[in-house]
Amino acid sequence: MTDAAQDTFDPSLIRVPEIGSAPIGSAAEICLTELWESAPGWRGWLSTVDHKTIGMRYLVTAFIFLLMGGVEALIMRLQLARPDQTLLTPEQYSQLFTMHGITMIFLYSLPILSGFSNYLWPLMLGSRDMAFPRLNALSYWIFLFAGIFLYASFPLGEAPNAGWFNYVPFAGLEYNTGPNIDVYALGMVLLGISTTVGAINFIVTLFRMRAPGMSIGRVPILVWGTLTAAVANVFAVPSVSLAFFLLWLDRQMGTHFFDVLNGGKPLLWQHLFWMFGHPWVYAIVLPAMGIVSDALPTFCRRPLVGYSAVALSTMATMLLGFGVWIHHMFATGLPALAMSFFGATSLVISIPSGVAVFAWIATIWLGRPVFNTPFLFFAGFVILFVIGGLSGVMTAAVPLDLQLNETYFIVAHLHYVLLGINVFPVVGGIYYWFPKFFGRMMNETLGKWSFWVMFIGFNLGFFPMHVAGLLGMPRRIYTYAPHMGWSTVNMVTSVGSFVFAAGILIFMVNMLVSLKRGVPATSNPWDAPTLEWAMPSPPPVYNFAVIPFIASRHPLWEDRLDEGAGRSSLDQGYLLMDGREMIGTTPLDAIPDVILKMPEDSYTPFFLGLFSALGFVGLLLHWQDFTVLMVLACSLSLMVWMWPRKALVQRVPDIKYDKGVAHG
Amino acid sequence: MNSSKSGFSYGIAGNYAALAAVPVPAMAENEVAPLNYFLHSYGPASMPTMHLGWVFVAILVVIFIIISLLLIWAVLHKHFAEDPRSMGREDQGMLWIYIGTGISTCILFAMAIYMLVTLNKVAKPTRAPALTMTVTGYDWWWKVEYEDNDPSRRFVTANEIHIPVGQPVLVKLKSADVIHAFWVPMLAGKTQMIPGLTNQQWIEADVEGVYLGQCTQYCGVQHAHMGLEVVAQKEDEFRIWQDAQSKAAATATDVNTGQKIFLDQCAGCHAIRGTEAVGAHAPDLTHLKSRRLIAGGLLTNTPDHLVQWITHAQELKPGARMPSMVLTAAEISALSAFLSTLN
């Protein structure tokens, strides 16, 4: 801005940020704590915008959804353990597998990664919060309400029942008259809002909220993974939200998008769904791969091999991921030429994944591995990742996919991908960052037990599913006859799934025990290289007492690595304590270019989330007046939210200037 | 009413050995898993895929073993370090990525070519199809219409397809309600049956036998019980079957009690050619007795099963469109006597 130079005399509009240090207990540090702390009690609970609180809420909520989805899976495994079981009715089974899919894919996989990223991004990037702290809170509240919304009809026996990909016309009004599908459709549109605002927040945070010197080539791989996922979500989520909205219009307003009798096309649904669905698959694994790329090197005592290659492969995967949605639709009767193209692309997509695998193995090979629990989870993850990737190669081969598609082989593949590439890194990640989150170490003995029980249970449970698929077992059947030859594999799978569940149980016991009795953690118990370990455990409310200056990719290993001339400055940095403040930096080089005013805690995100969720309830129940009222309430909340504030210097301060001087 | 458990205890289509109506030479070993396409594919529409599967599995298992060994070796080999606090140099190890990715890319390239060649082989038959039929998916059964230039030789049947061995057969696929998928894995890959669209799939059996098929797109509560059978026969046997099927029911003029009950209670949905029963919502029963299975593949076609199916359909296949009929003992025996005449 050219005008900036002319306003040097107004410190509320332009100033030189003070550089200094603020050790724990100093007056500056106490002042910072007061500035950033939330109000005590329920007021702070509802109004907080602290990314650490929100991140933890994401983690806990998503983990609860994981447990709910897991229990649903176990009930299904009881039904399938033996042929001709009658534990569940076919309708109960449909609702269970649909809710299992919705829960795991939409309410667990991405939200848990958002939890990690919300908590860790500012700590890793050297920031005091996300770019839009209030938006962050909104994203969480809507996620929570959408989850409750999607589950609300389950106790009434009216849960979504057409599978998580919900093909029309089975999901249309003619074949599915109850509220089941409306709940799914509206719930997904609501959840889409949460995902989108979350994604916007991550993208802008990456562009603006990094410590000086944290240039784009120095951010941790988790940041690359989440950024890639967020960019993908920005472009992909509208597709599924639109698909569900059109379905809802078809069902409730009498439109004809999917109505065969009036020229609608069932395949339109499949296109819209999978154009979203495939990028989404990468959105829920790339950040988890980022967790491994960042945490594994800590236990190998050396930096990740091929940082740039891994970062680039992350983005390449996503880019290709937008061009392979047809491989979910090979059986729909498309021309062979189109299938060849999409099949070949789907094979190519395994190349960037290969880059990551070789980078991890090389890191272990060249390092000096320390066999702590997190290392076990990450090394185990590499094995599962390879199996999931290789079975993915089989399903990308078009003729083979025409056999494998919609059989248990696909179920096996997707569980290796989603559990192997998401759950294992997530659990490993919790072991890794638990000391940072809570200031206590997790128990190593229980940790190793939990890994081995989970790893063995997982392979015992899911590997036989490949065999079931090759033996021709279709997915989504509620029972099977004894003469089909699937009895043994199913029994083994059921046993394995319970062993796996036992592993999760040990992990949970470990968490509870360690929360109470864990060994107190130092600020950097693993001797890790990244910035989040530079602060006390758990982190203070303001994250960084001074905004550090970063000179390398591994700020805490600089004395042992030769990464260039500079040394990061962690104790001396920008003080920024004139209200809640943070430095804004340029997108690529992270050169400071603005002092950002961060918002105070606010109730508006909670109420905006609540009103929008209630608006969707109104739509579901056809309460028109109520819905209109809620839309007005939402607009009002937004208006309050957006009202330009002096405290944030969003509008002109009170001091009046002589126009002539100001204008030069 | 007894619990549904007892309902299930009577004869779910089991014991394939009991199905002696058609010789099953090729199927003997498949009693273990009648849909096991990975080891037992028959015919040019599925054999190339089976071979592709074997080669891919072999390559991938080898790759998996190599990578696992590398990983295990990486973890377990002795790691030297003079200074325990020292860290390796960041720029080391790129060779791993170059070599690993380079080799994988070459292998993938070869696999992609093999895949495309196979796709080309199974996409279309080399000869013109000897026979064309339309299969329409219904909740939860299959309507089969045989085409012929001679209208008198066109006929409709359900859930059981007969084909002449060694000849390509074109199957046009439609759906009457929701999306289903036609899959007879030992003969070909699956193809969705999409309402408003006619898809195609060709099959060819080069060995005589009975090949099981199954719907593979979730289509509602009884998706699990939507099976069909493809019976591949010698040309002459197939012709005999075809001739028999194209005739109207032999009982057409013989009005008896059983037929009356059928016309009153069943004809709204079921058709029997040659009678006034012309319902179109359920399987055509003109030659019911000739079929090996009933209830969408759930039960073997014995008189007992038939009676159980008529009276307890909702216990055997909850949610099916077939109601559990409430009939007196006398009505049941009359109806069953009538049905037994539908050869």
Added chain:
Amino acid sequence: MAETMQLNQPLPVGSEGRRSGGWWGVLVLIATEVSLFAYLLFTYFYLASQTEQHWPPEGLPILFMPGVNTLILLTSSVCVWACERCIQRSLMGWSITWMALAHILGICFVAIQLSEWSKKTYDMTSNLYGSLYFTITGFHMLHVIVGLVILMALLLWIALGYFDHRRYAAVTIGGLYWHFVDVVWLFVFTTFYLLPYLY
């Protein structure tokens, strides 16, 4: 490098134009909205390419009023731009005028579009084309209404004297959204009004 970086330069404080978070945020929001409209138009073209129905059902659309309406919407975009320029030059009176004009033009657009809707012989339930036409133009209408609320708020804030030549990020951000709403209309307009003339 921390050493080579100038760390003791004076920096602007708070939301300043392109350096404000909101400017970046609205750009990403527009990216996701653009995809939404892309998927909507994909839906249109996918269904139109396979339809056996008379398309559009009423024959070729009459271009006059929709054409005028398009110009009205584009003009309002120019007004918002002019308003921003005036704020930059501290011409507050003019900026209020331009913003009010933009708002009035936006309302005209809505009114004309509503009358276009009422002239149709079908509604969204009559046939597939109707479903597409009313859903897609309806989506756009919704965006226009949201945009008008934003313009209204901006007008109010300008009138309350919240902004001057140094602080007007809200106007830039709200203006970007309005430009998006106008540009995307060109695609909707082309799809429903111009393309039918080409086939």
